[in-house]
Amino acid sequence: MDELLEQFLIESRELIELAAADLFALERAPDDRERIDSAFRAIHTLKGAVGLFGLVPMAIVLQAAEDVLGAWRDGNAAPDAAAIDRLMPAVNTLETWLEAFAAGNDLPGGAAEEAARLAAPLLALAGIAPVSASAPAPVAAASRGHRPDWLAPLLAAHATDLAKWHDAGAGLAGSLAALRYVPTRDCFFRGEDPLAILRAVPRLLAVDLALTPEPEGAEPDPFACRLVIRAISAAPEAEVASVFRLIADQVEIVAVAAPARLAASRTLRVDATRLDTLADIAGELIVTKNRLAHLAAEAPSSAPAIARPLGAIQAELDRLVGDMHRAIMRARMVPLSQTTRRMARLVRETAGQLGKEVAFDISGDDTEADRAIVEALFEPLLHLLRNAVDHGIEPPDARSAAGKPRAGSIRLEVRRDGDQIGLTVTDDGAGVSPVRLRESAQRRGILDPDTIDRLTDEEALQLVFMPGFSTATAITEVSGRGVGLDAVRSTIEALGGRVTVSSTEQFGSSWRMAVPEAVVLRAVMLVETGGQVFGVPLAAVAETVLVPADRIVRIGDGEAFVLRGGTVPLLRLGALLHLKLVKQAADRPDEAPERVKVLVVQLAGQLAEGQPVGVAVDRLGERMDIAIRPVGGLLAGMSGLLGAGVMGDGSVLLVLDMAGLIG
Amino acid sequence: MTVAEQDGVIRLLAPCPVEDAESLLGLLQASAASVVDLTDCGHLHTAIVQLLLTYRPMVTGAPGDPFVLAWIMPFLKHRDAGAIDLRPGNGVVGPGLPPPAPGGTTGRGVF
Numbered sequence: 001m002d003e004l005l006e007q008f009l010i011e012s013r014e015l016i017e018l019a020a021a022d023l024f025a026l027e028r029a030p031d032d033r034e035r036i037d038s039a040f041r042a043i044h045t046l047k048g049a050v051g052l053f054g055l056v057p058m059a060i061v062l063q064a065a066e067d068v069l070g071a072w073r074d075g076n077a078a079p080d081a082a083a084i085d086r087l088m089p090a091v092n093t094l095e096t097w098l099e100a101f102a103a104g105n106d107l108p109g110g111a112a113e114e115a116a117r118l119a120a121p122l123l124a125l126a127g128i129a130p131v132s133a134s135a136p137a138p139v140a141a142a143s144r145g146h147r148p149d150w151l152a153p154l155l156a157a158h159a160t161d162l163a164k165w166h167d168a169g170a171g172l173a174g175s176l177a178a179l180r181y182v183p184t185r186d187c188f189f190r191g192e193d194p195l196a197i198l199r200a201v202p203r204l205l206a207v208d209l210a211l212t213p214e215p216e217g218a219e220p221d222p223f224a225c226r227l228v229i230r231a232i233s234a235a236p237e238a239e240v241a242s243v244f245r246l247i248a249d250q251v252e253i254v255a256v257a258a259p260a261r262l263a264a265s266r267t268l269r270v271d272a273t274r275l276d277t278l279a280d281i282a283g284e285l286i287v288t289k290n291r292l293a294h295l296a297a298e299a300p301s302s303a304p305a306i307a308r309p310l311g312a313i314q315a316e317l318d319r320l321v322g323d324m325h326r327a328i329m330r331a332r333m334v335p336l337s338q339t340t341r342r343m344a345r346l347v348r349e350t351a352g353q354l355g356k357e358v359a360f361d362i363s364g365d366d367t368e369a370d371r372a373i374v375e376a377l378f379e380p381l382l383h384l385l386r387n388a389v390d391h392g393i394e395p396p397d398a399r400s401a402a403g404k405p406r407a408g409s410i411r412l413e414v415r416r417d418g419d420q421i422g423l424t425v426t427d428d429g430a431g432v433s434p435v436r437l438r439e440s441a442q443r444r445g446i447l448d449p450d451t452i453d454r455l456t457d458e459e460a461l462q463l464v465f466m467p468g469f470s471t472a473t474a475i476t477e478v479s480g481r482g483v484g485l486d487a488v489r490s491t492i493e494a495l496g497g498r499v500t501v502s503s504t505e506q507f508g509s510s511w512r513m514a515v516p517e518a519v520v521l522r523a524v525m526l527v528e529t530g531g532q533v534f535g536v537p538l539a540a541v542a543e544t545v546l547v548p549a550d551r552i553v554r555i556g557d558g559e560a561f562v563l564r565g566g567t568v569p570l571l572r573l574g575a576l577l578h579l580k581l582v583k584q585a586a587d588r589p590d591e592a593p594e595r596v597k598v599l600v601v602q603l604a605g606q607l608a609e610g611q612p613v614g615v616a617v618d619r620l621g622e623r624m625d626i627a628i629r630p631v632g633g634l635l636a637g638m639s640g641l642l643g644a645g646v647m648g649d650g651s652v653l654l655v656l657d658m659a660g661l662i663g
Numbered sequence: 664m665t666v667a668e669q670d671g672v673i674r675l676l677a678p679c680p681v682e683d684a685e686s687l688l689g690l691l692q693a694s695a696a697s698v699v700d701l702t703d704c705g706h707l708h709t710a711i712v713q714l715l716l717t718y719r720p721m722v723t724g725a726p727g728d729p730f731v732l733a734w735i736m737p738f739l740k741h742r743d744a745g746a747i748d749l750r751p752g753n754g755v756v757g758p759g760l761p762p763p764a765p766g767g768t769t770g771r772g773v774f
Contacts, residue, residue, distance in 0.1 A: 207734040222684040
């Protein structure tokens with residue numbers, strides 16, 4: 001795709017989302033000056049961009065929207081729900097048109113009439129008399145977006161200058177004036193000095209000088225002006241134009257919206273796949289580095305002469321590769337708002353479809369996480385929010401009857417918790433009934449009655465994440481039959497996170513997700529059982545203990561041991577993996593068979609949160625950092641397997657998901 | 664006279680009006696001088712700047728005039744085409760290209 005077009009689509013989508021998010025915020029807090037300014041800037045910038053592609057209907061709507069926002073900004077009108085209700089469909093239509101343009105390089109048929117229909121009420125809001133579709137307003141909008149050929153190269157050539165000015169606080173908030181001044185050849189004889197005129201232009205940001213060539217073979221004439229001047233000024237277009245008022249025919253002046261990427265100085269848009277490639281290379285480099293570490297460890301015996309320098313180089317390489325890896329990972333961090341800012345609109349739409357009233361709030365979404373995580377959170381978040389609107393929030397009348405405000409409240413909170421990102425979706429709706437969940441689980445035969453009876457209410461609530469589970473009596477178009485909450489769980493767990501729900505009937509529910517900020521290097525501990533080596537994420541291992549064999553007691557089918565006064569169930573890793581235990585620890589005379597090596601695993605999430613479980617292994621190995629990749633093919637659906645990584649000696653390490661294995 | 668040559672160095676002194684263009688052209692064409700010193704210059708008339716852009720002598724000195732220093736000087740300093748952004752097709756020849764000097768490869772003093 002044409003690079004300019006691609007850039008346009010990316011930025012325009014962002015600007016539309018930004019404007020929509022601002023409008024939602026204004027619906028809640030109409031006095032928020034910053035939001036008004038932000039929405040105005042987004043619409044204004046977008047208007048400049050659509051002009052570049054000749055999208056006149058979009059320009060008409062944007063011009064009308066800008067007039068409304070401008071009136072708010074200047075205090076000539078105040079935002080209210082009615083006005084926002086007129087702006088929102090306009091923004092939605094802009095988005096539809098943009099996608100149509102992306103798909104087919106053109107706007108849908110009838111866009112011009114639609115534009116006039118959308119613009120008229122907006123212009124009325126802005127206090128501008130509505131105009132007929134053929135009236136000058138569209139023309140003005142289009143011509144304001146007009147960009148001569150020389151403009152783009154000029155802006156591109158001076159992007160860094162403009163950024164510097166921005167850094168220096170010159171404030172490129174509004175618009176810039178770009179000019180191209182071609183003095184007449186005989187202007188010197190009329191007493192004009194083009195550079196003296198240029199000197200009078202206020203707030204110059206950039207200047208380009210060029211000479212037109214002398215006609216072939218002609219003597220250079222020092223008194224014939226051949227200079228072409230192009231410049232950018234931070235002053236308003238009108239102020240710049242006044243400098244040239246006597247020679248207006250020699251100059252072309254255009255107002256340019258300070259493009260967003262100029263305002264966001266010193267940042268660079270990089271295709272995400274390039275960053276992914278870098279991250280992959282860094283991952284491979286770590287593997288190679290680990291192989292070198294392997295070699296360096298053997299050097300003292302096999303090659304003593306080079307052992308010391310090799311060790312030093314290896315240590316240095318270790319540090320550098322680590323630094324590089326962290327730097328690349330930082331480059332991949334983006335704020336969660338990239339995902340969450342789309343949510344406000346989706347919640348509003350869902351509520352509209354269901355005839356419910358919902359006040360939606362987002363906080364903390366400036367928290368950053370790896371791009372892959374941020375993108376992968378879209379589906380689960382969307383699902384939880386739709387679920388909250390559909391099954392959580394009651395219809396307005398039911399809420400009134402229950403003594404609640406008619407409008408339900410849904411909050412999405414994001415916060416950082418060490419290297420984890422916590423997301424909580426809270427609603428003040430009907431809540432989930434553990435009693436009904438138990439009934440439903442029993443009816444569907446998901447669990448046997450005994451197990452169901454043993455579940456605490458808190459544990460029973462987690463049943464909603466089981467596949468094929470639904471308690472909603474009415475199946476709705478919006479969140480279907482409850483398929484999806486299990487999809488939420490599997491998506492979150494695939495990211496290395498977990499999701500839980502807590503709920504109080506009549507008071508609402510709270511869905512908590514915790515995901516790592518990046519899915520990249522994981523510290524794993526190597527363990528061996530049945531002659532095979534596996535990796536266990538270090539995060540899952542609370543401690544390792546040696547338990548004397550005689551302290552292990554049998555309880556029914558199971559085993560347990562006492563750790564610091566508490567009874568800890570003991571499982572055998574080999575049995576969990578259904579391995580044929582060909583090499584028991586007893587086969588190794590050098591190890592004390594009377595002591596069993598046990599990983600104490602703190603199971604995060606799910607039914608037995610917080611309860612330690614012991615997992616017996618044959619051998620405990622070293623810990624290492626490893627890039628874990630999801631496994632594909634036949635192994636893809638295997639529970640208990642987190643992924644695979646490549647070890648220093650080139651062999652593949654299967655990394656176990658302890659929660660999945662035990663739970 | 665605000666254009667003066669001494670020891671092969673052309674000095675531009677005080678603001679240079681359009682009338683100086685002819686004498687500067689003469690000096691640039693005739694003398695072996697390849698250096699123009701702008702230390703003491705004031706505003707430079709477009710005609711003067713145009714000559715400097717055409718003949719591209721080595722330009723030295725930091726002009727005291729902030730406008731000349733900020734916006735004109737960068738175009739006089741760079742003698743290599745790579746320093747100036749020139750795009751084909753916009754109908755202009757930039758300061759970085761060799762001057763239109765028929766019969767000369769250096770573009771200076773061969774008329």
